[in-house]
Amino acid sequence: MNNKEKVMLTGVRPSGNLTLGNYLGAIKNFVTRQKQYKSYIFVADLHAITSPRDPADLRAAIDDCMAMYLACGVDPEQTIIFRQSDVMEHGVLGFIMTFQTHMGELSRMTQFKLKSQSMGKHGIETGLFVYPPLMAADILLYNTAIVPVGLDQQQHVELTRDLSQRFNKRYGKTFDDPDVYIAPVGNKILNLQNLSEKMNKSDDERNMGTIFLRDDLKLARKKIMSAVTDSESVVRFDEEAKPGISNLISILAATTGESIDSIEKRFAGVGYGDFKRAVADAVCELLAKIQANYARFKQTDVLNAILDDGATKARVVASETLNRAKLALGLK
Numbered sequence: 033m034n035n036k037e038k039v040m041l042t043g044v045r046p047s048g049n050l051t052l053g054n055y056l057g058a059i060k061n062f063v064t065r066q067k068q069y070k071s072y073i074f075v076a077d078l079h080a081i082t083s084p085r086d087p088a089d090l091r092a093a094i095d096d097c098m099a100m101y102l103a104c105g106v107d108p109e110q111t112i113i114f115r116q117s118d119v120m121e122h123g124v125l126g127f128i129m130t131f132q133t134h135m136g137e138l139s140r141m142t143q144f145k146l147k148s149q150s151m152g153k154h155g156i157e158t159g160l161f162v163y164p165p166l167m168a169a170d171i172l173l174y175n176t177a178i179v180p181v182g183l184d185q186q187q188h189v190e191l192t193r194d195l196s197q198r199f200n201k202r203y204g205k206t207f208d209d210p211d212v213y214i215a216p217v218g219n220k221i222l223n224l225q226n227l228s229e230k231m232n233k234s235d236d237e238r239n240m241g242t243i244f245l246r247d248d249l250k251l252a253r254k255k256i257m258s259a260v261t262d263s264e265s266v267v268r269f270d271e272e273a274k275p276g277i278s279n280l281i282s283i284l285a286a287t288t289g290e291s292i293d294s295i296e297k298r299f300a301g302v303g304y305g306d307f308k309r310a311v312a313d314a315v316c317e318l319l320a321k322i323q324a325n326y327a328r329f330k331q332t333d334v335l336n337a338i339l340d341d342g343a344t345k346a347r348v349v350a351s352e353t354l355n356r357a358k359l360a361l362g363l364k
């Protein structure tokens with residue numbers, strides 16, 4: 033099988049403004065490979081209602097995510113782009129996959145453990161608990177071979193593999209087992225102000241720990257210049273001892289393609305101020321490109337046409353897979 037017959041798929045939850053972490057951890061790796069695979073990217077909008085959300089904000093975030101895909105280089109000629117909720121099969125297969133999953137498996141998911149801690153007092157929402165099997169359905173519906181994601185989603189893709197194998201064992205071969213693709217650099221960009229957290233989406237652009245893809249360039253530069261570092265003043269990659277500088281080295285490496293080794297050599301003897309300026313230059317150059325494209329793609333009629341076309345194509349494959357699963361289960 034050549035790669036063009038193999039399927040690559042990924043998605044982003046429209047739960048706030050997209051970040052540099054989303055780009056470097058997932059979208060960039062998808063874009064650079066989209067020609068080699070039969071490629072699908074979708075807006076994971078059903079995943080954005082695991083917690084209550086203002087409907088107008090959600091609508092805007094969905095449009096924003098779509099326009100961002102295009103602005104980041106997703107090419108509708110190469111890639112099927114769609115919105116998850118436009119393809120009903122996601123919900124049905126998600127339901128079926130939930131029933132293949134053990135409570136213990138879901139309780140062990142790191143994302144669940146992290147997020148449920150902060151929800152504890154008000155009661156933990158079921159959506160947060162059961163979204164991994166929906167994610168499994170997203171992946172399995174398209175016979176996906178490779179899923180480029182950031183490190184935080186690796187466990188969910190591994191669960192997808194387990195569920196696929198469990199289903200195939202119980203009911204006969206129905207799904208293909210997907211592999212995760214984690215980029216060697218940039219797979220976990222940390223919050224610039226709080227190095228114990230990853231850089232997360234949010235609706236607050238003044239959030240100094242997160243670079244948003246639509247940040248004003250001056251603000252993005254300010255965020256990088258005020259990133260937390262250490263007092264050693266040596267540009268050296270050491271995630272344990274120097275998480276702040278290592279994070280900035282990763283950002284520079286993933287943004288430009290330069291190796292960590294070469295960055296360390298190039299900045300030997302250079303102070304943190306100059307190093308941060310170089311990181312800010314590279315990030316601002318990237319953001320400027322993305323933002324210029326974004327302005328072109330933000331027209332909703334163009335987006336809607338692409339989404340309609342994408343959903344039509346996605347439905348064909350998704351309905352075939354769902355039919356296969358129903359036949360296997362005895363529902364047909």
Ligand code: TYM
Nearest residue numbers: 043044045053054057058076181182185219220221230231
């Ligand atoms: P989401 O929306 O949280 O994140 C989208 C993608 O960005 C990656 N990412 C990061 N990578 C590096 N550093 C960071 N700080 C960082 N923050 C986020 C995530 O790992 C992810 O790849 N459940 C998924 C969406 C989803 C999905 C799917 C993905 C639903 N169905 C099927 C792949 C396949 C999510 O919430 O991603």
